[in-house]
Amino acid sequence: xxxxxxxxxxxxxxxxxxxxxxxxxxxxxxxxxxxxxxxxxxxxxxxxxxxxxxxxxxxxxxxxxxxxxxxxxxxxxxxxxxxxxxxxxx
Amino acid sequence: xxxxxxxxxxxxxxxxxxxxxxxxxxxxxxxxxxxxxxxxxxxxxxxxxxxxxxxxxxxxxxxxxxxxxxxxxxxxxxxxxxxxxxxxxxxxxxxxxxxxxxxxxxxxxxxxxxxxxxxxxxxxxxxxxxxxxxxxxxxxxxxxxxxxxxxxxxxxxxxxxxxxxxxxxxxxxxxxxxxxxxxxxxxxxxxxxxxxxxxxxxxxxxxxxxxxxxxxxxxxxxxxxxxxxxxxxxxxxxxxxxxxxxxxxxxxxxxxxxxxxxxxxxxxxxxxxxxxxxxxxxxxxxxxxxxxxxxxxxxxxxxxxxxxxxxxxxxxxxxxxxxxxxxxxxxxxxxxxxxxxxxxxxxxxxxxxxxxxxxxxxxxxxxxxxxxxxxxxxxxxxxxxxxxxxxxxxxxxxxxxxxxx
Numbered sequence: 001x002x003x004x005x006x007x008x009x010x011x012x013x014x015x016x017x018x019x020x021x022x023x024x025x026x027x028x029x030x031x032x033x034x035x036x037x038x039x040x041x042x043x044x045x046x047x048x049x050x051x052x053x054x055x056x057x058x059x060x061x062x063x064x065x066x067x068x069x070x071x072x073x074x075x076x077x078x079x080x081x082x083x084x085x086x087x088x089x090x
Numbered sequence: 091x092x093x094x095x096x097x098x099x100x101x102x103x104x105x106x107x108x109x110x111x112x113x114x115x116x117x118x119x120x121x122x123x124x125x126x127x128x129x130x131x132x133x134x135x136x137x138x139x140x141x142x143x144x145x146x147x148x149x150x151x152x153x154x155x156x157x158x159x160x161x162x163x164x165x166x167x168x169x170x171x172x173x174x175x176x177x178x179x180x181x182x183x184x185x186x187x188x189x190x191x192x193x194x195x196x197x198x199x200x201x202x203x204x205x206x207x208x209x210x211x212x213x214x215x216x217x218x219x220x221x222x223x224x225x226x227x228x229x230x231x232x233x234x235x236x237x238x239x240x241x242x243x244x245x246x247x248x249x250x251x252x253x254x255x256x257x258x259x260x261x262x263x264x265x266x267x268x269x270x271x272x273x274x275x276x277x278x279x280x281x282x283x284x285x286x287x288x289x290x291x292x293x294x295x296x297x298x299x300x301x302x303x304x305x306x307x308x309x310x311x312x313x314x315x316x317x318x319x320x321x322x323x324x325x326x327x328x329x330x331x332x333x334x335x336x337x338x339x340x341x342x343x344x345x346x347x348x349x350x351x352x353x354x355x356x357x358x359x360x361x362x363x364x365x366x367x368x369x370x371x372x373x374x375x376x377x378x379x380x381x382x383x384x385x386x387x388x389x390x391x392x393x394x395x396x397x398x399x400x401x402x403x404x405x406x407x408x409x410x411x412x413x414x415x416x417x418x419x420x421x422x423x424x425x426x427x428x429x430x431x432x433x434x435x436x437x438x439x440x441x442x443x444x445x446x447x448x449x450x451x452x453x454x455x456x457x458x459x460x461x462x463x464x465x466x467x468x469x470x471x472x473x474x475x476x477x478x479x480x481x482x483x484x485x486x487x488x489x490x491x492x493x494x495x
Contacts, residue, residue: 009246009314011307012187014286017295 029069039081046073097260098123104235114142114153151179158188161287170197184219189242206444207257341390350379366449440470
């Protein structure tokens with residue numbers, strides 16, 4: 001077997017988990033989560049539940065480049081600090 | 091240890107001898123005895139494995155993949171609609187390259203509801219990327235489970251393997267066979283050493299997005315695994331013979347082919363029945379041989395070209411059908427021979443939904459096929475029965491279709 005075929009034979013979808021490896025997924029968003037800093041008590045539940053790891057643990061800010069707008073953070077937030085706002089047409 | 095047991099129980103004992111560590115499974119007739127016996131072995135402390143009772147076959151295959159990705163040796167079993175329900179995850183297992191082994195007890199797909207043997211279930215999973223082997227005896231089922239891990243875990247192969255055994259003919263029938271003990275198997279089958287594994291200390295992603303610019307290579311790699319399996323299947327069969335003294339063939343098991351002028355091609359237990367027909371035809375002076383296709387994937391293209399060279403004709407027996415064309419084995423055999431062997435070929439469709447396939451019928455149809463008296467594709471024993479007449483009577487009540495007045 002050629003060297004190239006030998007290497008090809010091991011090709012799978014194994015990759016390194018890096019930021020943005022699936023593209024700018026924020027472009028898909030219909031609703032954006034907006035945080036009300038007054039209501040937020042820093043419980044970190046939004047950070048725990050965000051399936052795309054788009055919420056920063058220190059500042060609890062949303063990374064809108066990758067946030068798909070799924071709204072899980074707004075559902076899980078116990079103080080109602082996250083509100084889903086419809087995106088304007090671009 | 092020699093035992094008189096059902097084919098299903100023997101598969102369970104073989105999985106134990108092969109040091110299987112995780113068994114996610116969901117019961118379905120006629121596979122249930124396999125996983126019941128594994129659960130019993132674990133409960134009795136005779137098998138050191140984790141049994142995961144999942145809520146569906148789709149989940150069974152998902153857990154099978156996941157268990158293997160952690161570096162464990164994983165096994166499952168299913169049949170028919172269960173296998174069909176796994177379809178998406180079968181692709182996943184091959185795509186993610188896990189060396190898992192699964193027994194599939196060949197059963198028809200409904201409707202009409204039918205729990206008996208045919209090959210439609212596994213043939214329908216032809217293109218999922220799994221190696222597919224069809225066994226013809228209890229002993230071969232046992233030995234193939236043990237060989238399977240040595241084939242799939244070879245680092246040049248790493249594709250999952252489906253071991254197909256015929257419902258009831260093998261699964262529920264009692265036969266005697268030798269079950270090698272765990273210590274005996276240890277000398278043949280080393281512990282599984284994965285190339286990599288899921289490990290929180292070395293986080294990697296697997297199964298994430300692969301864009302068009304990179305995707306094709308991940309599919310070609312599955313084909314390279316299958317191509318490499320051809321050689322590994324042969325070397326593992328030879329090594330198995332050295333250790334255990336038993337031989338079931340490589341990708342194909344040829345029988346009386348050396349001077350044959352005509353060949354029967356078949357898979358599974360029907361091929362064992364066809365041996366009896368070949369013996370009878372030989373006694374009549376007809377030089378007929380048998381090609382028992384063991385591996386449907388990878389398909390034995392080179393072997394068939396070599397073994398069929400110079401034949402006057404062949405009859406391919408299918409226990410399945412690819413609707414809109416012909417039996418699946420027939421299509422594959424013809425594709426393999428095209429441009430290499432110019433022999434007349436016919437296709438016998440029999441044994442569908444567990445109807446009995448007798449050596450007398452195989453013998454009779456072989457004579458017809460060789461004499462050019464058989465249609466290219468022949469549904470072996472189709473006829474109208476009293477049950478079928480109920481259908482026509484109901485249709486007549488609803489309309490003019492069968493209204494003879």
